[in-house]
Amino acid sequence: YDGKEDDLIKNLTKMKAKQEKTAELKAIKQQSVRALVDENNPGKSAEELLAMYDGKEDALIKNLTKMKAKQEKAAVKEAELKAAKRERVSALVDETMPGKSAEDLLAMYDGKEDDLIKNLTKMKDKQTDKEDEAKAAKRASITALVAETSPGKSAEELLAAYDGREDELIKNLTKMKTKQGAKIKKQKHAEITSLVEVTNPGKTAEELIAAYDGKEDELIKNLTKMKSKQELKASGKKSVTIATDATGNDSDKDATRRMVVALVAETNPGKSADDLLKAYEGREEDLVTHLKKLKKSKRNVA
Numbered sequence: 001y002d003g004k005e006d007d008l009i010k011n012l013t014k015m016k017a018k019q020e021k022t023a024e025l026k027a028i029k030q031q032s033v034r035a036l037v038d039e040n041n042p043g044k045s046a047e048e049l050l051a052m053y054d055g056k057e058d059a060l061i062k063n064l065t066k067m068k069a070k071q072e073k074a075a076v077k078e079a080e081l082k083a084a085k086r087e088r089v090s091a092l093v094d095e096t097m098p099g100k101s102a103e104d105l106l107a108m109y110d111g112k113e114d115d116l117i118k119n120l121t122k123m124k125d126k127q128t129d130k131e132d133e134a135k136a137a138k139r140a141s142i143t144a145l146v147a148e149t150s151p152g153k154s155a156e157e158l159l160a161a162y163d164g165r166e167d168e169l170i171k172n173l174t175k176m177k178t179k180q181g182a183k184i185k186k187q188k189h190a191e192i193t194s195l196v197e198v199t200n201p202g203k204t205a206e207e208l209i210a211a212y213d214g215k216e217d218e219l220i221k222n223l224t225k226m227k228s229k230q231e232l233k234a235s236g237k238k239s240v241t242i243a244t245d246a247t248g249n250d251s252d253k254d255a256t257r258r259m260v261v262a263l264v265a266e267t268n269p270g271k272s273a274d275d276l277l278k279a280y281e282g283r284e285e286d287l288v289t290h291l292k293k294l295k296k297s298k299r300n301v302a
Contacts, residue, residue, distance in 0.1 A: 026057065029057040029058070029061060030046075030050055030057065032061055033046055033049060033050055033053075033057060033060055033061060033064065034046040036061065036064035036065065036067075036068060037049065037064065039068055039071075040064055040067045040068050040071060042064065042067060082113065085113040085114070085117060086102075086106060086113070088117055089102050089105060089106055089113065089116055089117060089120065090102040092117065092120035092121065092123075092124060093105065093120065095124055095127075096120055096123045096124050096127060098120065098123060135166070138166040138167070138170060139155075139159060139166075141170055142155055142158065142159060142166065142169055142170060142173065143155040145170065145173035145174065145176075145177060146158065146173065148177055148180075149173055149176045149177050149180055151173065151176060185216065188216040188217070188220065189205075189209055189216070191220055192205055192208060192209060192216065192219055192220060192223065193205040195220065195223035195224065195226075195227060196208065196223065198227055198230075199223055199226045199227050199230060201223065201226060221268070224268065224270065224271075224272065225265075225268055227272050228261070228264045228265045228268065228272060228273060229265055231261050231264070231265075231272060231273050231274065232261045232262060232264075232265045232273075235257065235258050235261045235273075253284075256284045256285070256288065257273075257277065257284075259288055260273050260276060260277055260284070260287060260288060260291065261273040263288065263291035263292065263294075263295060264276065264291065266295055267291055267294045267295050267298060269291065269294060276291075
């Protein structure tokens with residue numbers, strides 16, 4: 001460049017400017033790499049990567065940018081999944097009422113939401129089983145009460161009408177049963193009073209009712225037996241004074257009566273001999289036949 005020193009200076013100045021620009025650009029790229037490494041945590045330091053990609057910083061930036069995009073996408077998906085799990089936990093807490101709020105449980109199980117959901121789901125299943133058992137027990141109770149009270153509708157009809165209000169239905173049927181029970185008890189007390197008047201067992205009706213409270217059927221059975229025996233005894237005494245016919249035998253009617261009294265004493269059909277004779281007036285032979293069959297059936301059972 002002898003005599004062209006100005007051209008040389010100009011060229012060198014351009015080169016210097018270009019090198020400075022390249023160095024500045026490289027510094028900017030290195031700064032970008034460092035920032036991306038801080039965000040992505042690729043497993044190696046920025047300095048290690050810059051040394052490996054010296055002169056290929058653009059490729060390194062491109063790879064780190066792709067990594068960042070993937071991580072951001074994964075983070076969004078994770079956030080959506082976590083939000084869905086939070087909603088699921090809140091719904092399960094509302095259903096199971098575990099004693100702590102959804103927020104308290106989520107704080108305790110942070111990062112372990114799947115375990116929390118699993119535990120709450122188990123709790124829900126157990127509660128559902130218990131509810132099913134309780135509902136089945138209520139259905140059985142209602143069916144039994146309907147059979148006892150005969151309210152005019154079937155158990156299925158009432159269960160459909162009171163779906164979700166089974167306790168209310170049980171309460172109403174129980175009240176009905178209590179009322180009907182009081183009415184039946186009153187009728188039994190009246191029957192006992194009548195039997196006591198006829199049999200004179202040595203205690204008043206009130207005393208016997210108190211002694212057999214809740215066992216009125218047993219008392220009625222005993223008093224009916226007593227009445228039948230007394231009738232049989234009275235019939236035996238009466239037969240002594242009965243006039244005989246020309247052949248020397250009692251009349252057929254009196255003989256039939258004695259037979260009925262004897263059969264009633266043996267079979268205890270639930271009614272007195274007088275009541276049965278009155279009911280079968282004119283059909284005494286049919287009555288005797290029925291009582292003999294009853295006697296035979298009781299012997300077979302025994």
